[in-house]
Amino acid sequence: MTDTVHPPRRNAAAHYRRPFARDPGRWERQRARAVRGGHPCRGNGCTADCQPALIRERTGWGWIDWTIPADGSLPQQPHRMAVFTPITTRYQRLGLRWLARRPAHRMRLGRLTLRPATAAVTALTLAAAALALLHRIPLSIVLPAAALAPLLTEHLPDRLDARAHEQVRIVDAEAACSYLRRLAALHAHIVQAAAGSNRHEVRRAVTVGHHQLFDAAELLRHYDTRTLSSDLIARERLMLQLAVQSHHIVTSPQGDAHAPAARHDRFTGLPPLGPYPPRPH
Known part of the structure:
Protein backbone atom coordinates (compact mmCIF):
# COMPACT_ATOMS: atom_id res chain seq x y z
CA MET A 1 0.00 0.00 0.00
CA PRO A 8 3.24 20.70 0.91
CA ARG A 9 0.99 23.76 1.32
CA ARG A 10 -2.40 24.65 -0.01
CA ASN A 11 -1.41 28.06 -1.34
CA ALA A 12 1.19 26.47 -3.62
CA ALA A 13 -1.55 24.53 -5.38
CA ALA A 14 -3.52 27.74 -5.87
CA HIS A 15 -0.72 29.42 -7.81
CA TYR A 16 -1.86 30.93 -11.09
CA ARG A 17 -5.44 29.62 -10.92
CA ARG A 18 -6.41 33.24 -10.39
CA PRO A 19 -4.50 36.54 -10.45
CA PHE A 20 -2.48 37.38 -7.33
CA ALA A 21 -3.51 34.24 -5.45
CA ARG A 22 -1.38 35.24 -2.45
CA ASP A 23 -2.79 38.77 -2.32
CA PRO A 24 -6.40 38.77 -3.61
CA GLY A 25 -6.95 42.43 -2.70
CA ARG A 26 -4.23 43.48 -5.10
CA TRP A 27 -6.41 42.61 -8.11
CA GLU A 28 -8.93 45.34 -7.28
CA ARG A 29 -6.19 47.88 -6.68
CA GLN A 30 -4.51 47.05 -9.98
CA ARG A 31 -7.84 46.94 -11.81
CA ALA A 32 -8.74 50.52 -10.90
CA ARG A 33 -5.39 51.71 -12.20
CA ALA A 34 -5.33 49.62 -15.37
CA VAL A 35 -8.70 50.71 -16.79
CA ARG A 36 -7.39 54.26 -17.12
CA GLY A 37 -5.28 53.17 -20.09
CA GLY A 38 -7.66 50.72 -21.76
CA HIS A 39 -11.05 49.09 -21.49
CA PRO A 40 -12.34 45.87 -19.91
CA CYS A 41 -12.30 42.94 -22.29
CA ARG A 42 -15.73 42.02 -23.65
CA GLY A 43 -14.71 38.75 -25.27
CA ASN A 44 -16.32 38.44 -28.69
CA GLY A 45 -17.45 42.03 -28.43
CA CYS A 46 -13.87 43.27 -28.84
CA THR A 47 -12.52 44.02 -32.28
CA ALA A 48 -9.38 42.37 -33.61
CA ASP A 49 -7.27 45.51 -33.15
CA CYS A 50 -8.58 46.55 -29.73
CA GLN A 51 -6.17 47.13 -26.86
CA PRO A 52 -7.85 45.81 -23.69
CA ALA A 53 -6.50 46.88 -20.32
CA LEU A 54 -4.03 44.38 -18.92
CA ILE A 55 -2.82 43.68 -15.40
CA ARG A 56 0.67 42.23 -15.12
CA GLU A 57 1.50 39.73 -12.38
CA ARG A 58 5.24 39.39 -12.00
CA THR A 59 6.69 36.02 -11.02
CA GLY A 60 10.14 34.68 -10.26
CA TRP A 61 10.40 33.21 -13.77
CA GLY A 62 8.65 35.91 -15.81
CA TRP A 63 5.18 37.42 -15.78
CA ILE A 64 1.51 36.80 -16.55
CA ASP A 65 -0.73 39.36 -18.25
CA TRP A 66 -4.41 39.15 -17.32
CA THR A 67 -7.30 40.84 -19.09
CA ILE A 68 -10.06 42.58 -17.12
CA PRO A 69 -13.50 41.03 -17.77
CA ALA A 70 -16.23 43.61 -18.34
CA ASP A 71 -18.60 41.88 -15.88
CA GLY A 72 -16.25 42.50 -12.93
CA SER A 73 -15.35 38.83 -12.48
CA LEU A 74 -11.85 37.38 -12.33
CA PRO A 75 -10.26 36.21 -15.59
CA GLN A 76 -10.19 32.45 -16.06
CA GLN A 77 -7.33 32.38 -18.53
CA PRO A 78 -4.11 34.42 -18.89
CA HIS A 79 -3.96 36.75 -21.88
CA ARG A 80 -0.22 36.22 -22.24
CA MET A 81 2.63 34.52 -20.38
CA ALA A 82 6.35 35.29 -20.54
CA VAL A 83 9.31 33.24 -19.30
CA PHE A 84 12.76 34.73 -18.71
CA THR A 85 15.85 32.89 -19.84
CA PRO A 86 17.30 30.98 -16.84
CA ILE A 87 20.87 31.99 -17.78
CA THR A 88 21.48 35.73 -17.57
CA THR A 89 24.23 38.22 -16.86
CA ARG A 90 23.79 41.01 -14.33
CA TYR A 91 22.90 43.55 -17.01
CA GLN A 92 20.44 41.17 -18.63
CA ARG A 93 18.71 40.69 -15.27
CA LEU A 94 18.35 44.46 -14.97
CA GLY A 95 16.86 44.55 -18.46
CA LEU A 96 14.39 41.79 -17.62
CA ARG A 97 13.27 43.63 -14.49
CA TRP A 98 12.67 46.69 -16.65
CA LEU A 99 10.69 44.62 -19.16
CA ALA A 100 8.54 43.06 -16.44
CA ARG A 101 7.33 46.45 -15.22
CA ARG A 102 3.65 47.31 -15.32
CA PRO A 103 2.40 47.73 -18.93
CA ALA A 104 2.69 51.39 -19.90
CA HIS A 105 -0.52 53.39 -20.25
CA ARG A 106 -0.91 55.66 -23.26
CA MET A 107 -2.96 58.81 -23.71
CA ARG A 108 -5.06 59.32 -26.81
CA LEU A 109 -4.73 62.61 -28.66
CA GLY A 110 -7.03 62.18 -31.63
CA ARG A 111 -5.51 59.40 -33.73
CA LEU A 112 -2.22 59.54 -31.88
CA THR A 113 -1.25 57.89 -28.62
CA LEU A 114 1.29 59.30 -26.19
CA ARG A 115 2.94 58.11 -23.02
CA PRO A 116 1.91 60.16 -19.96
CA ALA A 117 5.61 60.51 -19.17
CA THR A 118 6.19 62.05 -22.59
CA ALA A 119 3.47 64.64 -21.99
CA ALA A 120 4.96 65.51 -18.60
CA VAL A 121 8.51 65.77 -19.97
CA THR A 122 7.27 67.95 -22.84
CA ALA A 123 5.62 70.39 -20.44
CA LEU A 124 8.72 70.54 -18.24
CA THR A 125 10.97 70.95 -21.27
CA LEU A 126 8.94 73.87 -22.61
CA ALA A 127 9.11 75.59 -19.22
CA ALA A 128 12.86 74.97 -18.98
CA ALA A 129 13.36 76.23 -22.54
CA ALA A 130 11.47 79.45 -21.76
CA LEU A 131 13.68 80.04 -18.69
CA ALA A 132 16.80 79.29 -20.71
CA LEU A 133 15.85 81.86 -23.35
CA LEU A 134 15.21 84.44 -20.64
CA HIS A 135 18.76 83.84 -19.43
CA ARG A 136 20.04 84.51 -22.97
CA ILE A 137 21.06 80.90 -23.73
CA PRO A 138 21.34 80.60 -27.55
CA LEU A 139 18.31 79.21 -29.37
CA SER A 140 20.62 76.82 -31.27
CA ILE A 141 21.23 75.02 -27.96
CA VAL A 142 17.77 75.31 -26.41
CA LEU A 143 15.78 74.10 -29.42
CA PRO A 144 17.59 70.77 -30.00
CA ALA A 145 17.52 69.98 -26.28
CA ALA A 146 13.81 70.80 -26.06
CA ALA A 147 13.05 68.52 -29.00
CA LEU A 148 15.33 65.66 -27.91
CA ALA A 149 14.00 65.14 -24.38
CA PRO A 150 10.39 64.22 -25.38
CA LEU A 151 11.61 62.04 -28.24
CA LEU A 152 13.86 60.05 -25.93
CA THR A 153 11.08 59.68 -23.37
CA GLU A 154 8.69 58.38 -26.03
CA HIS A 155 10.95 56.04 -28.00
CA LEU A 156 13.81 54.95 -25.72
CA PRO A 157 11.63 52.56 -23.61
CA ASP A 158 10.61 50.75 -26.81
CA ARG A 159 14.27 50.27 -27.76
CA LEU A 160 15.08 48.94 -24.30
CA ASP A 161 12.08 46.62 -24.47
CA ALA A 162 13.18 45.26 -27.84
CA ARG A 163 16.65 44.51 -26.50
CA ALA A 164 15.34 42.79 -23.36
CA HIS A 165 12.81 40.78 -25.39
CA GLU A 166 15.70 38.76 -26.79
CA GLN A 167 15.94 37.05 -23.39
CA VAL A 168 12.21 36.32 -23.03
CA ARG A 169 9.87 33.77 -24.58
CA ILE A 170 6.25 34.94 -24.78
CA VAL A 171 3.19 32.83 -25.59
Whole structure:
Protein backbone atom coordinates (compact mmCIF):
# COMPACT_ATOMS: atom_id res chain seq x y z
CA MET A 1 0.00 0.00 0.00
CA THR A 2 1.32 3.42 -0.90
CA ASP A 3 0.55 6.81 0.50
CA THR A 4 -0.96 9.53 -1.61
CA VAL A 5 1.30 12.51 -2.10
CA HIS A 6 -0.27 15.79 -1.07
CA PRO A 7 0.93 19.32 -1.80
CA PRO A 8 3.24 20.70 0.91
CA ARG A 9 0.99 23.76 1.32
CA ARG A 10 -2.40 24.65 -0.01
CA ASN A 11 -1.41 28.06 -1.34
CA ALA A 12 1.19 26.47 -3.62
CA ALA A 13 -1.55 24.53 -5.38
CA ALA A 14 -3.52 27.74 -5.87
CA HIS A 15 -0.72 29.42 -7.81
CA TYR A 16 -1.86 30.93 -11.09
CA ARG A 17 -5.44 29.62 -10.92
CA ARG A 18 -6.41 33.24 -10.39
CA PRO A 19 -4.50 36.54 -10.45
CA PHE A 20 -2.48 37.38 -7.33
CA ALA A 21 -3.51 34.24 -5.45
CA ARG A 22 -1.38 35.24 -2.45
CA ASP A 23 -2.79 38.77 -2.32
CA PRO A 24 -6.40 38.77 -3.61
CA GLY A 25 -6.95 42.43 -2.70
CA ARG A 26 -4.23 43.48 -5.10
CA TRP A 27 -6.41 42.61 -8.11
CA GLU A 28 -8.93 45.34 -7.28
CA ARG A 29 -6.19 47.88 -6.68
CA GLN A 30 -4.51 47.05 -9.98
CA ARG A 31 -7.84 46.94 -11.81
CA ALA A 32 -8.74 50.52 -10.90
CA ARG A 33 -5.39 51.71 -12.20
CA ALA A 34 -5.33 49.62 -15.37
CA VAL A 35 -8.70 50.71 -16.79
CA ARG A 36 -7.39 54.26 -17.12
CA GLY A 37 -5.28 53.17 -20.09
CA GLY A 38 -7.66 50.72 -21.76
CA HIS A 39 -11.05 49.09 -21.49
CA PRO A 40 -12.34 45.87 -19.91
CA CYS A 41 -12.30 42.94 -22.29
CA ARG A 42 -15.73 42.02 -23.65
CA GLY A 43 -14.71 38.75 -25.27
CA ASN A 44 -16.32 38.44 -28.69
CA GLY A 45 -17.45 42.03 -28.43
CA CYS A 46 -13.87 43.27 -28.84
CA THR A 47 -12.52 44.02 -32.28
CA ALA A 48 -9.38 42.37 -33.61
CA ASP A 49 -7.27 45.51 -33.15
CA CYS A 50 -8.58 46.55 -29.73
CA GLN A 51 -6.17 47.13 -26.86
CA PRO A 52 -7.85 45.81 -23.69
CA ALA A 53 -6.50 46.88 -20.32
CA LEU A 54 -4.03 44.38 -18.92
CA ILE A 55 -2.82 43.68 -15.40
CA ARG A 56 0.67 42.23 -15.12
CA GLU A 57 1.50 39.73 -12.38
CA ARG A 58 5.24 39.39 -12.00
CA THR A 59 6.69 36.02 -11.02
CA GLY A 60 10.14 34.68 -10.26
CA TRP A 61 10.40 33.21 -13.77
CA GLY A 62 8.65 35.91 -15.81
CA TRP A 63 5.18 37.42 -15.78
CA ILE A 64 1.51 36.80 -16.55
CA ASP A 65 -0.73 39.36 -18.25
CA TRP A 66 -4.41 39.15 -17.32
CA THR A 67 -7.30 40.84 -19.09
CA ILE A 68 -10.06 42.58 -17.12
CA PRO A 69 -13.50 41.03 -17.77
CA ALA A 70 -16.23 43.61 -18.34
CA ASP A 71 -18.60 41.88 -15.88
CA GLY A 72 -16.25 42.50 -12.93
CA SER A 73 -15.35 38.83 -12.48
CA LEU A 74 -11.85 37.38 -12.33
CA PRO A 75 -10.26 36.21 -15.59
CA GLN A 76 -10.19 32.45 -16.06
CA GLN A 77 -7.33 32.38 -18.53
CA PRO A 78 -4.11 34.42 -18.89
CA HIS A 79 -3.96 36.75 -21.88
CA ARG A 80 -0.22 36.22 -22.24
CA MET A 81 2.63 34.52 -20.38
CA ALA A 82 6.35 35.29 -20.54
CA VAL A 83 9.31 33.24 -19.30
CA PHE A 84 12.76 34.73 -18.71
CA THR A 85 15.85 32.89 -19.84
CA PRO A 86 17.30 30.98 -16.84
CA ILE A 87 20.87 31.99 -17.78
CA THR A 88 21.48 35.73 -17.57
CA THR A 89 24.23 38.22 -16.86
CA ARG A 90 23.79 41.01 -14.33
CA TYR A 91 22.90 43.55 -17.01
CA GLN A 92 20.44 41.17 -18.63
CA ARG A 93 18.71 40.69 -15.27
CA LEU A 94 18.35 44.46 -14.97
CA GLY A 95 16.86 44.55 -18.46
CA LEU A 96 14.39 41.79 -17.62
CA ARG A 97 13.27 43.63 -14.49
CA TRP A 98 12.67 46.69 -16.65
CA LEU A 99 10.69 44.62 -19.16
CA ALA A 100 8.54 43.06 -16.44
CA ARG A 101 7.33 46.45 -15.22
CA ARG A 102 3.65 47.31 -15.32
CA PRO A 103 2.40 47.73 -18.93
CA ALA A 104 2.69 51.39 -19.90
CA HIS A 105 -0.52 53.39 -20.25
CA ARG A 106 -0.91 55.66 -23.26
CA MET A 107 -2.96 58.81 -23.71
CA ARG A 108 -5.06 59.32 -26.81
CA LEU A 109 -4.73 62.61 -28.66
CA GLY A 110 -7.03 62.18 -31.63
CA ARG A 111 -5.51 59.40 -33.73
CA LEU A 112 -2.22 59.54 -31.88
CA THR A 113 -1.25 57.89 -28.62
CA LEU A 114 1.29 59.30 -26.19
CA ARG A 115 2.94 58.11 -23.02
CA PRO A 116 1.91 60.16 -19.96
CA ALA A 117 5.61 60.51 -19.17
CA THR A 118 6.19 62.05 -22.59
CA ALA A 119 3.47 64.64 -21.99
CA ALA A 120 4.96 65.51 -18.60
CA VAL A 121 8.51 65.77 -19.97
CA THR A 122 7.27 67.95 -22.84
CA ALA A 123 5.62 70.39 -20.44
CA LEU A 124 8.72 70.54 -18.24
CA THR A 125 10.97 70.95 -21.27
CA LEU A 126 8.94 73.87 -22.61
CA ALA A 127 9.11 75.59 -19.22
CA ALA A 128 12.86 74.97 -18.98
CA ALA A 129 13.36 76.23 -22.54
CA ALA A 130 11.47 79.45 -21.76
CA LEU A 131 13.68 80.04 -18.69
CA ALA A 132 16.80 79.29 -20.71
CA LEU A 133 15.85 81.86 -23.35
CA LEU A 134 15.21 84.44 -20.64
CA HIS A 135 18.76 83.84 -19.43
CA ARG A 136 20.04 84.51 -22.97
CA ILE A 137 21.06 80.90 -23.73
CA PRO A 138 21.34 80.60 -27.55
CA LEU A 139 18.31 79.21 -29.37
CA SER A 140 20.62 76.82 -31.27
CA ILE A 141 21.23 75.02 -27.96
CA VAL A 142 17.77 75.31 -26.41
CA LEU A 143 15.78 74.10 -29.42
CA PRO A 144 17.59 70.77 -30.00
CA ALA A 145 17.52 69.98 -26.28
CA ALA A 146 13.81 70.80 -26.06
CA ALA A 147 13.05 68.52 -29.00
CA LEU A 148 15.33 65.66 -27.91
CA ALA A 149 14.00 65.14 -24.38
CA PRO A 150 10.39 64.22 -25.38
CA LEU A 151 11.61 62.04 -28.24
CA LEU A 152 13.86 60.05 -25.93
CA THR A 153 11.08 59.68 -23.37
CA GLU A 154 8.69 58.38 -26.03
CA HIS A 155 10.95 56.04 -28.00
CA LEU A 156 13.81 54.95 -25.72
CA PRO A 157 11.63 52.56 -23.61
CA ASP A 158 10.61 50.75 -26.81
CA ARG A 159 14.27 50.27 -27.76
CA LEU A 160 15.08 48.94 -24.30
CA ASP A 161 12.08 46.62 -24.47
CA ALA A 162 13.18 45.26 -27.84
CA ARG A 163 16.65 44.51 -26.50
CA ALA A 164 15.34 42.79 -23.36
CA HIS A 165 12.81 40.78 -25.39
CA GLU A 166 15.70 38.76 -26.79
CA GLN A 167 15.94 37.05 -23.39
CA VAL A 168 12.21 36.32 -23.03
CA ARG A 169 9.87 33.77 -24.58
CA ILE A 170 6.25 34.94 -24.78
CA VAL A 171 3.19 32.83 -25.59
CA ASP A 172 -0.35 34.11 -26.05
CA ALA A 173 -2.33 31.25 -27.61
CA GLU A 174 -5.06 29.99 -25.28
CA ALA A 175 -3.96 26.33 -25.33
CA ALA A 176 -0.30 27.29 -24.91
CA CYS A 177 -1.04 29.50 -21.90
CA SER A 178 -3.18 26.77 -20.37
CA TYR A 179 -0.33 24.27 -20.55
CA LEU A 180 2.31 26.73 -19.39
CA ARG A 181 0.16 27.62 -16.39
CA ARG A 182 0.01 23.92 -15.43
CA LEU A 183 3.78 23.71 -15.64
CA ALA A 184 4.20 26.93 -13.65
CA ALA A 185 1.95 25.60 -10.87
CA LEU A 186 4.20 22.55 -10.51
CA HIS A 187 7.25 24.80 -10.54
CA ALA A 188 5.67 26.82 -7.70
CA HIS A 189 5.74 23.70 -5.49
CA ILE A 190 9.46 23.27 -6.15
CA VAL A 191 10.18 26.94 -5.41
CA GLN A 192 8.18 26.74 -2.19
CA ALA A 193 10.13 23.66 -1.08
CA ALA A 194 13.43 25.40 -1.86
CA ALA A 195 12.41 28.43 0.21
CA GLY A 196 12.46 26.29 3.35
CA SER A 197 15.52 24.20 2.55
CA ASN A 198 19.20 24.71 1.81
CA ARG A 199 19.57 21.29 0.20
CA HIS A 200 21.44 21.37 -3.10
CA GLU A 201 19.04 18.85 -4.66
CA VAL A 202 16.04 21.11 -4.10
CA ARG A 203 17.74 24.25 -5.35
CA ARG A 204 18.94 22.34 -8.39
CA ALA A 205 15.34 21.25 -9.01
CA VAL A 206 14.32 24.94 -9.14
CA THR A 207 16.91 25.57 -11.85
CA VAL A 208 15.81 22.52 -13.82
CA GLY A 209 12.18 23.60 -13.50
CA HIS A 210 12.96 27.08 -14.82
CA HIS A 211 14.74 25.53 -17.80
CA GLN A 212 11.68 23.38 -18.47
CA LEU A 213 9.42 26.44 -18.43
CA PHE A 214 11.70 28.35 -20.79
CA ASP A 215 12.14 25.46 -23.22
CA ALA A 216 8.41 24.76 -23.25
CA ALA A 217 7.65 28.43 -23.97
CA GLU A 218 10.17 28.38 -26.82
CA LEU A 219 8.46 25.37 -28.39
CA LEU A 220 4.97 26.79 -27.89
CA ARG A 221 5.94 29.93 -29.80
CA HIS A 222 6.35 27.88 -32.98
CA TYR A 223 4.08 24.84 -32.62
CA ASP A 224 0.61 24.14 -31.29
CA THR A 225 -0.09 21.86 -28.34
CA ARG A 226 -1.45 19.07 -30.53
CA THR A 227 1.82 18.80 -32.44
CA LEU A 228 3.82 18.84 -29.21
CA SER A 229 1.47 16.62 -27.20
CA SER A 230 3.94 13.84 -26.31
CA ASP A 231 6.75 16.29 -25.56
CA LEU A 232 4.52 18.43 -23.33
CA ILE A 233 3.30 15.42 -21.37
CA ALA A 234 6.89 14.26 -20.83
CA ARG A 235 7.88 17.71 -19.54
CA GLU A 236 4.91 17.81 -17.21
CA ARG A 237 5.75 14.37 -15.83
CA LEU A 238 9.32 15.51 -15.19
CA MET A 239 8.10 18.61 -13.35
CA LEU A 240 5.72 16.46 -11.31
CA GLN A 241 8.58 14.14 -10.38
CA LEU A 242 10.74 17.11 -9.35
CA ALA A 243 7.90 18.50 -7.23
CA VAL A 244 7.31 15.16 -5.48
CA GLN A 245 11.01 14.61 -4.81
CA SER A 246 11.50 18.15 -3.53
CA HIS A 247 8.54 17.73 -1.18
CA HIS A 248 9.96 14.48 0.24
CA ILE A 249 13.46 15.91 0.65
CA VAL A 250 12.23 18.76 2.85
CA THR A 251 9.65 16.70 4.79
CA SER A 252 11.37 13.34 5.38
CA PRO A 253 13.58 13.17 8.50
CA GLN A 254 16.57 11.84 6.53
CA GLY A 255 15.99 14.17 3.57
CA ASP A 256 16.04 11.16 1.24
CA ALA A 257 15.15 12.13 -2.33
CA HIS A 258 14.40 8.47 -3.10
CA ALA A 259 11.83 7.96 -0.37
CA PRO A 260 8.96 5.79 -1.65
CA ALA A 261 6.03 7.80 -2.91
CA ALA A 262 3.12 7.15 -5.20
CA ARG A 263 2.90 9.24 -8.35
CA HIS A 264 -0.15 11.46 -8.08
CA ASP A 265 -1.37 13.29 -11.16
CA ARG A 266 -3.47 15.64 -9.08
CA PHE A 267 -0.46 16.84 -7.08
CA THR A 268 -1.35 20.46 -7.80
CA GLY A 269 -5.09 20.09 -8.01
CA LEU A 270 -4.89 20.31 -11.81
CA PRO A 271 -6.50 17.81 -14.22
CA PRO A 272 -4.62 14.53 -14.71
CA LEU A 273 -2.03 14.25 -17.46
CA GLY A 274 -3.39 13.26 -20.82
CA PRO A 275 -3.41 14.05 -24.53
CA TYR A 276 -3.65 17.73 -25.39
CA PRO A 277 -6.68 18.48 -27.57
CA PRO A 278 -6.31 20.38 -30.83
CA ARG A 279 -7.03 24.08 -30.77
CA PRO A 280 -10.47 25.03 -32.09
CA HIS A 281 -10.53 26.39 -35.64
